[in-house]
Amino acid sequence: MDKQHRKNRITILVIFAMSVIPFGIAWYLAKHPGTVRLGTNHGELISPPLATEVGEFSGADAFSAENIGELKGHWILVNPVAGPCGEICREALYKTNQIGLMVGKDIARIRRLALVFDSNLPLPAEWRDDGRLLKALPAPSLQQKLTTINPSPLPDGSLLIMDPLGNLMMKYAPGYDPYQVRDDLSKLLRISQIG
The missing domain is CATH 1.20.5 (Single alpha-helices involved in coiled-coils or other helix-helix interfaces)
Incomplete structure (x- = not known):
């Protein structure tokens, strides 16, 4: 018992x-x-996503001004450029070029953008030779919105991903691994019903 x-x-x-x-x-x-970290993404999600308008970007050169409409309907890899484009900036732009090549058949769905914050800076010569790189100046309203992501200017070498609707939705710190960005971008492209 x-x-x-x-x-x-x-x-x-x-x-x-x-x-x-x-x-x-x-x-x-x-x-x-x-x-507990949920999800398998390598970048940091911007929550809530930061909505932008095509009108908040103006072309920094003739090529970009002519093709600024490409920002709508494409996934955009945005490289912020706060000052003169030094080694870190050049490396980040090279990485985004490589990421575009790594996605293979989806390359037509992606555009690259150098977001230049100082309109008085001369654009480096290698930018003129890059026919896939758009160069844009942000409107004051966009600069104000970007302070919600980072109170100080976005550091050179960082990366933002913008979806086809113009929402900045993911960010990467300087020195990011292009293979990790490629993995995140491939997932986004695979599940995306837009762009």
Whole structure:
């Protein structure tokens, strides 16, 4: 009889634990949401996405002014350029070119954009030879919106991804791995119903 009571008590304790422990875990995760990283993306999601308009971008040269409409309906790899384009900036632009080549057949769905914040800076000579790189100046309204992503100017070498509807939705820190960006971009292109 004593053995049967012990088994019953253990059964009751197990049932009690099975009903209480999940609520305890859920409460802990609600209080500490950063504990578990959800998703498989490598970049940082911009939440909520930052909506932009094509009119907030103006071409920094004749080629870009003529083709600025390409920003609509395409996935855009945006390289912010706050000052003179040094080694970090050049490396980031090279990486976005390589990412475009790595996506293979989806290359037609992607555009590259150098977002130049200082209109007085001369554009580097190699930019003129790059027929796939758009150069744009942000409108003051766009510069104001970008402060919600990063209070200080976006650092050279960073990367933003803009969806075909003009929403800035993902960002990468300087020194990002182009293979990780390619993986994220490939997933976006695969599931996208737009662009």
